[in-house]
Every structure is written in C-alpha cells, then in structure tokens.
Amino acid sequence: MTALLSAMLAFSLLGDMAPSTAKTAKAPDAPKASKASQPVAATEVTRIRSDSADYDRAAGMAVFEGHVCVEHAGEYTMNADRIYAVMTSSNEIGRVVAVGGVTITNAARVGSCSMATFRRAKREIEMFGEAGGAQARLVDGGERPGELEGDRIKFWLDAEQVEVENSRITTSEKGGVELL
Amino acid sequence: MQGRQAGKEVKYLAIVLAIVAGSAAHAFDFSAWSAQRDLHLREAERLRTAYSNCLQRLDHPAEDVSVPVETYASGAVRLVVQARRAQFFLDSGLVWAENVVVRRLAPDGSVETRIDARSCVVDRFTKSGWVEGTARVQHGKTSLAGNSVYFSSPESYVRIFEKADLQSEGVKVKEVGL
Numbered sequence: 001m002t003a004l005l006s007a008m009l010a011f012s013l014l015g016d017m018a019p020s021t022a023k024t025a026k027a028p029d030a031p032k033a034s035k036a037s038q039p040v041a042a043t044e045v046t047r048i049r050s051d052s053a054d055y056d057r058a059a060g061m062a063v064f065e066g067h068v069c070v071e072h073a074g075e076y077t078m079n080a081d082r083i084y085a086v087m088t089s090s091n092e093i094g095r096v097v098a099v100g101g102v103t104i105t106n107a108a109r110v111g112s113c114s115m116a117t118f119r120r121a122k123r124e125i126e127m128f129g130e131a132g133g134a135q136a137r138l139v140d141g142g143e144r145p146g147e148l149e150g151d152r153i154k155f156w157l158d159a160e161q162v163e164v165e166n167s168r169i170t171t172s173e174k175g176g177v178e179l180l
Numbered sequence: 181m182q183g184r185q186a187g188k189e190v191k192y193l194a195i196v197l198a199i200v201a202g203s204a205a206h207a208f209d210f211s212a213w214s215a216q217r218d219l220h221l222r223e224a225e226r227l228r229t230a231y232s233n234c235l236q237r238l239d240h241p242a243e244d245v246s247v248p249v250e251t252y253a254s255g256a257v258r259l260v261v262q263a264r265r266a267q268f269f270l271d272s273g274l275v276w277a278e279n280v281v282v283r284r285l286a287p288d289g290s291v292e293t294r295i296d297a298r299s300c301v302v303d304r305f306t307k308s309g310w311v312e313g314t315a316r317v318q319h320g321k322t323s324l325a326g327n328s329v330y331f332s333s334p335e336s337y338v339r340i341f342e343k344a345d346l347q348s349e350g351v352k353v354k355e356v357g358l
Contacts (some may be wrong), residue, residue, distance in 0.1 A: 022292045053344030054220075055317070055324050057293075057336035059213055062324075064344060085346070091320040092350040120350060 046093045046120070048085060048104035060087040070096060070118075075157055076106040076125070078116065095119050103129070108142035111153070123157040135166070184210040220337055224330030227310035231301040234269060241267035241298040246250045247275060250307050250333060252287055259284050259333050261302055273304045282309070286332060295331065315340075321349040 051066025062085040070078040081100030088094040096118040104111035104125065113127035113136035128151070129135035135149040150164035245266035250259035264276035282302070284296040298313035310330040317338055326340030 018273070043349050046350065048344075048346045048348075050344045052342065053324070053326065053340045053346065055338040055340075056213070056215055056217075057319065057338075061213065062346060063217075064346070085348075087322070087348075091322050091348075093322075093348040 046073065046096075047071045048059075048083060048093075050083070057087070057091070059153065060089075061085070062087065062093075068098070070098070072118070076104055078105075078118065079103045080116070093120055109140045111136065111138040113137065114152070125155055125157070127153040135168070138162070185352070216335075217339075220330065220332060220335075220339055223306070223308055223332070224310065224339055224341075227301060227303065227308060227330060230272070230274055230303070231310045231312055234267070234274055234301050237269065238267055238276065239267045241278075245277070247281070249275070249302060249304055254287065256287055256289065259286055259307060275302045275304060276300075277302070280311075282331075289343075293317065293336075297329070306332070307334050323347050 048062075048064055048068065048070050050064035050068040053065070054063045056062070056079075064083045064085070064125045066081070068080050068083040070080075072078075078096070080098035080102045082101070084097040085093050086095040086097075090139060098116045098118075100114065102111075102113050104113075104116060104127070111125075111127055114130040114134065115128040116136075118124070119126075127136035127138070130150075135151055136153045138148040138153055138155075140146045146169070148162065148164060148167065148169050150167040152163075152165040154163040155161065156163045159170055185340040190353040193287070243265055244263075246260060246262045247266065247268075248257045248260050250257075252258050260283050261275060261277055262281045264279035266275060268275055276299075278299045280295075280297040280300050282297070282300075283291050284293040286292050295311070295315060295317050297311040297315040300309050300311040300315075302309035309331050311331070314327050315327070315329040316323060316325040317329075317331070324338060324340065324344070325345045327342035329341070330339040331337065
C-alpha cells in the first residue's frame with residue numbers, strides 16, 4: 001500500500017516560476033534553461049538560529065535545538081524543534097535534517113510535517129509524515145491554490161516536480177494538476 | 181513510557197538514516213557522537229564553574245597579553261589566545277582573559293578558526309575553554325555566534341548554550357539566460 005505515486009503538479013515551489021497554466025514538470029536534475037543559458041556562480045547564504053547549538057567540525061555536524069529557524073538565500077524558511085546540519089568537507093552546509101513540528105514556508109506555499117530534509121547540492125526538500133499519524137502537508141495559497149498530503153512529499157527548488165507517497169491532493173479549478 | 185521511549189529511538193534511527201542516506205562515503209555513528217557530546221557537556225559545566233572561581237581569584241591581571249596555548253610537533257603555534265586583560269593560574273593551568281581573540285592556526289600559520297569573545301577561561305591542559313557572554317566563531321565561510329559558549333580545540337567542537345546563530349555561505353550555480 002505504500003506504492004510511490006508520482007504526482008506532477010503545476011504546483012511550483014518558487015513564486016517566480018509559477019506558470020499561468022499547467023505544464024509537464026521538468027526532471028529535477030534538468031531544470032528549465034534556455035539555449036543561450038550558461039552557468040553562473042553566485043553566493044547563497046544559509047542562516048540557522050536556535051536556542052542552543054552544537055558544532056562539531058571534526059564530525060562535520062551541527063545540531064540546533066529549540067525554536068530553530070533556517071533561512072536559505074531568501075528562498076525558503078524552515079522552522080523545527082531540532083535541526084541537524086551536515087557540513088561538507090569545505091565546511092558549508094550540505095544537508096539539513098529537521099525534526100519535530102516542522103514548517104516550511106516559500107512565498108505563498110506552506111508545508112508542515114514531523115520531519116524534513118534539505119539537500120543543498122540537489123536543492124531538494126523532502127517532507128515526512130508521522131508513522132501512523134499525521135501526513136506531511138503542502139498548501140499553496142497562491143494564484144493556483146492547492147493542497148497536498150502524503151506520507152512523503154519531495155520537491156525541488158529549481159523544478160516544478162513534486163513526488164508524493166500515499167497522496168491525497170486537492171486543487172482548485174485553476175490548479176491544473178497532472179497525475180502520472 | 182516504554183512505548184514512548186521506543187518511539188523516540190525509532191525517530192532517532194530515522195534521523196540517522198536520513199542523514200547518512202545517499203552519503204555512503206560519510207558514515208556517521210550518531211550514538212557515538214551523542215556520547216561524546218555528553219562528555220563535552222560535562223566538561224563545559226566544569227569550565228563554567230572554573231570561570232566563576234577564576235573571577236573570584238583575579239588579582240592584577242596582565243594587560244595586552246598573547247599566550248600560545250598549543251603547539252604542533254614542529255614547534256609552530258597551533259592555538260594562541262590574545263586578550264586585553266589576562267591572568268594565569270599556575271596551580272590549575274587555567275587562563276582567564278577579557279576581550280579575547282582565540283586563533284587556531286594551520287601549520288603554515290594561516291588562521292583556520294577565529295573566536296572572538298567578551299570574557300573566557302581556557303584550560304591549558306585540556307585545550308578547552310568557556311566563554312561568558314557573547315562569542316563569535318569564524319571558520320572559513322561559516323560563522324557561529326551566541327552566548328555562553330564552550331569550545332574544545334583538540335576535538336574542533338563548539339557548544340552554544342544561548343542564542344545560537346550560524347551563517348554558512350555556499351556557491352550556487354544557476355542557469356542565467358543571455
């Protein structure tokens with residue numbers, strides 16, 4: 001019963017990427033790009049605030065506890081009771097694991113779940129519901145409102161694809177959901 | 181109670197799996213790390229108490245002090261503490277300091293880590309310290325700030341007890357149309 005349902009939604013997770021009509025999602029590793037595009041490096045800052053924290057450089061791990069808030073390059077904020085940040089060899093944040101009362105906000109879109117992960121290199125956020133409890137939930141209150149629940153919801157900051165496990169999806173007439 | 185405890189353990193296991201998944205090259209032993217963290221917390225409590233004791237024993241501290249705390253086998257300085265005021269306690273091996281800059285240096289002399297602190301005590305034997313008040317740690321493009329901070333130089337470990345704030349810069353590669 002836990003078969004993976006891949007739902008391709010016109011449920012863009014970045015406000016400036018929201019199209020006016022439904023479209024087929026791009027693969028997460030092949031974001032939309034024009035022929036004249038070229039890669040440009042820019043600096044992005046991740047900031048994590050909390051009541052207390054442990055930073056273990058040797059282990060490549062930082063743990064934040066109490067009223068934890070993650071702000072990533074103005075693209076999303078994540079709040080949780082506890083957050084584990086796994087550092088890369090170059091001492092940048094590589095992965096974030098949030099546990100307990102997790103909320104994720106991106107413009108008009110709000111997600112809630114019991115646990116979530118953010119992989120910086122893949123720009124991928126994965127939300128998990130509680131086993132036998134509340135599912136992960138993603139609500140879009142923007143131009144094309146919609147609501148999505150599932151045991152696991154995965155989305156990418158640079159793509160319009162959302163993967164949902166054991167899903168329940170609600171959209172408005174303008175939502176334009178495409179299921180595969 | 182047992183069910184709740186079991187639930188917590190499952191949750192922690194899930195956390196560990198989530199952290200490790202997709203990163204086989206970086207195996208991580210969470211239980212060992214947690215045990216090590218408990219040791220650090222005890223050491224932090226010891227140093228917090230030592231800080232208070234040092235304050236009570238202060239007697240004409242020296243001014244504009246620079247103290248090498250740790251060296252490499254080659255003799256090059258690895259950890260140095262600079263302070264506007266400082267006092268050595270020879271019986272305990274503690275150094276109390278105010279308006280402090282702690283630098284951890286690479287073998288070539290470049291600064292790996294810098295800690296700015298209002299007031300602290302450093303144990304010359306354990307190479308660990310307690311910062312009273314605000315502190316800021318800069319390591320590469322990552323900075324960590326907060327109040328009431330414990331640090332261990334040999335284990336590259338920092339614990340912030342109040343108002344933790346970490347900022348990490350990274351390079352983002354994105355497609356831009358011409």
